[in-house]
Amino acid sequence: MSPETKPILTVSRLVKRFGGFYALDGLSFHVVPGEILGLVGPNGSGKTTAINVISGLYAPDDGEVAFDGAQAGGIASHRLVHRGINRTFQVPKPFLSLTVRENIQVALAYGHAAGHAAATPPSMAELLDEYRLKEVADRPAADLNSAQQKMLDLTRALATRPRLLLLDELAAGLNPAELDWIAGRIKALAATGMAIIVVEHLMGFIEQITDRVIVLNAGKEIFEGTLATAVREPQVIEVFLGGEHAA
């Protein structure tokens, strides 16, 4: 990634409160097109909240989210989808009674704003084929196993042709062969210029695919850099393993 590349997403001093609890407490970071950024941190550190705010599920209480140079905080999800942000969910949320094909059809039909004839959306056949859903295309999504539901969640997101993709624990629960395969797919997506933010607990997977990680603790970033450097940082070791492990 060249240093002069302009960030597609800039998050500055983001705050999200739930009652008196600060889930995000001044979080700042950025992503550039084609980059895979890892968000790591202990449970409850604000990773999923960050994704929920960026994808429009929650409105931020303070701070800014800028996507493509324009304000994106507190804007309805479907509008952000039309502007090029999409995501997967930690627990996949397909339309259970609809078939796999119909699930993707909805996103293909509604994922673009009228008049935004930017990129041609991927075709149904491509998506079904590339994410191993061809065999089950005409079955209700409720019949899929959890790995297939995760892939369906991902294809639903990809059908809207996002420029920023947020993956919330996509790898959790996949077997090693599936992990390798999906890592390859994510890298291929980034190679097309898509910016990708990955929230993940599997450090091997993070190591394999990310260019850079942000380590979160208590809603703030405490480290930014490669995962290899992060694991030598005393503050990072402290939040993950406890104070006595930090040298």
Place this chain on the structure above:
Amino acid sequence: MPDTSKHLLFILAPLVVVFAVLPGVYQNHLLLFNFVIFLILAQGVNIIYGFTGYLPFGYVGFFGAGAYGFAIMVMHLQTPAPLAVLVGGVVAVALGLLLTPLLRLSGAYFAIANLAASLAVLHFVANPALENITKGPYGVSLTGTFNPTDAYYAAIAVLALTLGGVVYLKNSAFGLALQAVREDAVSASMAGVNVVKMRVIAWLASALVAGLAGGIYAWYVSVFYPDNVFSSDFSIFAIVFALFGGVATIIGPIVGVLILYGIYNLIGFTTPQYFQLIYGLLIMGLVLFLPAGLVSLATRRGWNVP
């Protein structure tokens, strides 16, 4: 042949033709008229419940609003009946707009709030203080527009319109998006669907259908009281018929009305003393063994039901 044309040709057209010729061979025209009204209302419930998941327990509110919209136009402005029916539809849509905040609720809470809203409309209309406008609890008499034959054919026209709408929902990306919203609103918005707009459109469409049906009902019976056109029987029957056949399909609610309303009248003619017993057992059996309706007998086997 595309599915849309198939559904129009093999479901909508035969049904409309059969009900258009039946008055010539069957003498109980009131019964036929009631069948058509329930076919419309069951499809209206299908639009809002089958496609978006909101159970409209106060659906009759739109029906009554349509009936009174019709009555007020005829009584005070001497409007011709067909125009007054349209006004009935508009009144129901206006009521629907007023009630859109209810869509923030879900499940049983929506059903209860909707029931309460329909009762509120009933008591508003039946308020003696509004006697000059609605005739309050004393009922209206619209002898000037009395014309059951025309009203019957108007009902068939509205039935055709409603079925056409459901055929569209069943075969379009719009209908698919509505079902997506029903299944998971958050995922639907991440598929780019404007969830609020979709829900409001479906809600107003089902209100329009009930309002038109209510206006035609007023035209047909010409003399009625608030308790008649706001009777919760309309909501309950329409919901039970739609559920019995199976919602989110075109033929489910049709089958439900033809069978259940048929049985209802059969029992009523032959053994009225056992009516509630038989009907109650029938509905219990349905809820216990076929919660997804008769069509689920076919969908369970993997058959595609239009």
